Amino acid sequence: MAETPTDVQDLFDELTGGLQSGDNVVLQTDHDSDGDLVLAAALQSMPDRAPLVYISFRLSPAEVHRRFAAGWDPERFLLVDCGPSDAQAEPAPDDVLVRHLQDATPDGVRSTVHAVTREFDTGATYVFDGLTGMQERWGPDEALSLFLWACPKLYEERTIAYWTLQRPAHTPAFRSRLAQVTQVVINLGHDGDRRWMELGKAHGRPADLVGARVEYRADGQGVCLLDRIPATRHRVGRLIKQQRLCSGLSQSELARRVGISPSALSQTERGHHGVSGDVLLRVWEALGVSLSTLQTGPATHEVFPRSGRTFGELHPGVIAETIVQSPSVTAHLIVWEPGASGHRPLFATKRPEFVVVLEGVLQLSIGQSEETLQQGDAILVREPVRAWRNPAHETARAAWTLLA
Numbered sequence: 417m418a419e420t421p422t423d424v425q426d427l428f429d430e431l432t433g434g435l436q437s438g439d440n441v442v443l444q445t446d447h448d449s450d451g452d453l454v455l456a457a458a459l460q461s462m463p464d465r466a467p468l469v470y471i472s473f474r475l476s477p478a479e480v481h482r483r484f485a486a487g488w489d490p491e492r493f494l495l496v497d498c499g500p501s502d503a504q505a506e507p508a509p510d511d512v513l514v515r516h517l518q519d520a521t522p523d524g525v526r527s528t529v530h531a532v533t534r535e536f537d538t539g540a541t542y543v544f545d546g547l548t549g550m551q552e553r554w555g556p557d558e559a560l561s562l563f564l565w566a567c568p569k570l571y572e573e574r575t576i577a578y579w580t581l582q583r584p585a586h587t588p589a590f591r592s593r594l595a596q597v598t599q600v601v602i603n604l605g606h607d608g609d610r611r612w613m614e615l616g617k618a619h620g621r622p623a624d625l626v627g628a629r630v631e632y633r634a635d636g637q638g639v640c641l642l643d644r645i646p647a648t649r650h651r652v653g654r655l656i657k658q659q660r661l662c663s664g665l666s667q668s669e670l671a672r673r674v675g676i677s678p679s680a681l682s683q684t685e686r687g688h689h690g691v692s693g694d695v696l697l698r699v700w701e702a703l704g705v706s707l708s709t710l711q712t713g714p715a716t717h718e719v720f721p722r723s724g725r726t727f728g729e730l731h732p733g734v735i736a737e738t739i740v741q742s743p744s745v746t747a748h749l750i751v752w753e754p755g756a757s758g759h760r761p762l763f764a765t766k767r768p769e770f771v772v773v774l775e776g777v778l779q780l781s782i783g784q785s786e787e788t789l790q791q792g793d794a795i796l797v798r799e800p801v802r803a804w805r806n807p808a809h810e811t812a813r814a815a816w817t818l819l820a
Contacts, residue, residue, distance in 0.1 A: 473549030
């Protein structure tokens, strides 16, 4: 595909099926430079008059302006400096509106974000740069806690917020927890001068979008689209590569056994080209992958892929991930923020409900009874839960199943 000048916002929309008001977008990178290039191009393509709040833990105000100057509009952009005070630091230009946060603690940042959302109309864009800096400053638990507070709040404000993090700096558990709550995850990386974006999650969109990738070049003037790789083609290529590596075969050896060129196999593994059915069968045969599971007859089981899960807010401060949806059973993973409470059933149902508390404390009102459940406790409910509350200062998490 020929290089085509494009708009980063258009690439985001193409991957996600369209960014929506309320989306929190987590940009996961291996190197800060990938995120900086994407954010700089995104700032240049922001709609006219749309306000921006840039909250920096990583860069000084002068460095933020230097890196993003091409898209910086001092009349509608606010820079919140959460970095350590440094008398020797280069000051930002006089026309840059900077709010230096003296209390750069989690509570101080919460207060500032709350105040800023009251100052700006709905439609502002927020950039948190970034979660890795927060973790370095406060530790992973506090950084995660701030995100879990801000994500639903900014969703309610109907803003779009971008959060950056460096993948290697965070544990898989940390990143998984973010993915459970945020609306959008986009992974960024590069292979030489070819950079790519890959969709990791897009809440409320078709599941078959997940895994789609676009490749592009970027410089100080913007981005040029190089290629689009559909999710299905990318997943097949990635699966072939995984199986080949597990079998200990090189690309050249597998290509020889299948009867295609190493270049064609390389293009297939990278998702740049699809593969015909007969070639795919020869690939699986060469790799020793059994096709015996492709048989007729009644299904012995049903798989619910993680990519098909949906997320939604049941109540302010309560996020549900639907992991199973079938006529016989519906199961959710539910997260309650500290202090979240409600006086109505979470689900309008007459079905029995089975709840296992995985983390934290949960108080439930059922009929005339009040039950306090802690981690590891379970309860079978035969009438609706009329009220619920997380009384602790930490999040609570439970598996909530609606039985047949």
